[in-house]
Amino acid sequence: MSAIIEGTTLLNKNPSNISEVVSEHKILEDFEIEQLIYESQQAFKIWSKTPAPERAKVLARAAQLYADHKEHYSKILHKENGKPIDEARGEIQEVIDTLEFFAGEGRRLYGMVGNSEMPNKTIYTTREPIGPALLITAWNFPAAVPSWKAAPCLIGGNTFILKPSEHAPLSGKIFVDVLNEAGLPHGVAQLAIGDGAVGKKLLERDEIKIVSFTGSTAVGREIAEVAASGFKKCALELGGKNSSIVMPDANLDLVREGLIWGAYGTAGQRCTSTSRLILSKSTSEALLPSFVEEITSLYDKVNNRPSDKYCPIITAKQLRKVDDLVQEAIAEGAELVCGGKILDDGSHQGYFYEPTILKIKPAMKIAKTEVFGPVLSVMELEDKEPEKLLEEAMAISNDVKYGLSNSIFTENMNLGMKALKMFESGLVYFNAPTIGAECGGASFFGGWKQTGNGSREGGVAALDTYTQYKTVSIDYSASLQKAQISNYKSPAS
Numbered sequence: 001m002s003a004i005i006e007g008t009t010l011l012n013k014n015p016s017n018i019s020e021v022v023s024e025h026k027i028l029e030d031f032e033i034e035q036l037i038y039e040s041q042q043a044f045k046i047w048s049k050t051p052a053p054e055r056a057k058v059l060a061r062a063a064q065l066y067a068d069h070k071e072h073y074s075k076i077l078h079k080e081n082g083k084p085i086d087e088a089r090g091e092i093q094e095v096i097d098t099l100e101f102f103a104g105e106g107r108r109l110y111g112m113v114g115n116s117e118m119p120n121k122t123i124y125t126t127r128e129p130i131g132p133a134l135l136i137t138a139w140n141f142p143a144a145v146p147s148w149k150a151a152p153c154l155i156g157g158n159t160f161i162l163k164p165s166e167h168a169p170l171s172g173k174i175f176v177d178v179l180n181e182a183g184l185p186h187g188v189a190q191l192a193i194g195d196g197a198v199g200k201k202l203l204e205r206d207e208i209k210i211v212s213f214t215g216s217t218a219v220g221r222e223i224a225e226v227a228a229s230g231f232k233k234c235a236l237e238l239g240g241k242n243s244s245i246v247m248p249d250a251n252l253d254l255v256r257e258g259l260i261w262g263a264y265g266t267a268g269q270r271c272t273s274t275s276r277l278i279l280s281k282s283t284s285e286a287l288l289p290s291f292v293e294e295i296t297s298l299y300d301k302v303n304n305r306p307s308d309k310y311c312p313i314i315t316a317k318q319l320r321k322v323d324d325l326v327q328e329a330i331a332e333g334a335e336l337v338c339g340g341k342i343l344d345d346g347s348h349q350g351y352f353y354e355p356t357i358l359k360i361k362p363a364m365k366i367a368k369t370e371v372f373g374p375v376l377s378v379m380e381l382e383d384k385e386p387e388k389l390l391e392e393a394m395a396i397s398n399d400v401k402y403g404l405s406n407s408i409f410t411e412n413m414n415l416g417m418k419a420l421k422m423f424e425s426g427l428v429y430f431n432a433p434t435i436g437a438e439c440g441g442a443s444f445f446g447g448w449k450q451t452g453n454g455s456r457e458g459g460v461a462a463l464d465t466y467t468q469y470k471t472v473s474i475d476y477s478a479s480l481q482k483a484q485i486s487n488y489k490s491p492a493s
């Protein structure tokens, strides 16, 4: 485990060096829940009435505090989650960008003005705050994901309690501390440390009006059920089983570079990680040998040392899960191209799994199951003309319960554009791997099918989770006008 719970203490360990305790935290006890909820409600009374441009100033100050100490926070994230320092720096930059973007929204937070069907009447809608929110997050982006949720939540005028993952709670704690240092009124941003049981207890409270959850589809289903019965606004960002289709005319150097980032970045522990590669047999033969060479260099097996681009697996349990799925696939008939072993089960230093490639068939379990590890499943199709090849590849790509991120590599613009239309996922990429989305206006992040429930993060659409509409009708006719009745004229009259 990278998180060890001893009584009411949580030890947060470095998954690439498990003898190192990065931080210690006190787990939230039942009697403290009452206080958190009370503070959140009290603070809501103040924060919801604070003008949005004033709320924005706090977010902008928090962005500046992160920018001032970017290297410090990146190093902490690198230690608690194990991701390479470059990736950690990128994630802290994402926190800064997200805070800046939603600070800008404080000057907009647009509603809408409509046309009344009556004379002397005006109708407009405003976005209004909802109430205390519960933000529950996973460990793989322990700084960025809290910011994706908290920034639109705050700018919308809500308060929140963040329940970060027990496997990487420190970056979440820092996030709340920075917001408070930036000047949030007491109780607007609070932290709840603990495992799923703590999250569940908070979720069940009637006073929580919004829940935003990032994690597995299985837990997401449980969250959705509780939220539905309590009529809470609910946003779910769940698992993925993402694919890249590589057409025969693709730039294979770009594909190689893209797949290393997409499939093996964060050791495949991103919801957007490239988990399936679909291509023709001859393209596979042209691509794989040099690709295998490159991914093998991510971990130095002779000296038992990861390169500075490789990431550990977060927990011993997850390490075993990855290996079990690989061994099951081999038993089912998958061909192991490279990897397929636990490199370090924690007895040397940390939890590492070998960068792995399997050749599989679409009917195998691993073709549809989220692995969340450095494992790429290759599906080779018989060579045929491009339109037919794309059709066949697309049928395989879409035949999963998830719909987060898919990509196509081709130099043929027409085919590429058709593919972008055909993918059944919230994110699609042209000549790029299945990565996440940038932060900002139109760059909405979220998935289709069982990857979520239609909510979006990262762009303006995130405001839909954290605001409710109010429609205001002002009648200055000094008479009783009845919509759909008063102005009706019979065709005969």
Ligand code: NAD
Residues within 6 Å of the ligand: 136, 137, 138, 139, 140, 141, 163, 164, 165, 166, 194, 195, 196, 197, 198, 199, 200, 203, 214, 215, 216, 217, 219, 220, 222, 223, 237, 238, 239, 240, 270, 271, 272, 370, 372, 404, 447, 451
């Ligand atoms: P998880 O579902 O095990 O846990 C996520 C969070 O939920 C943790 O904070 C955990 O303590 C909490 N939790 C667990 N049970 C709970 C319950 N019954 N009630 C309330 N809270 C509960 O997921 P994980 O292992 O931390 O993360 C990996 C998963 O997250 C993968 O499936 C990955 O695809 C997904 N993920 C999705 C996105 C996205 O934006 N779509 C981003 C990152 C990760």
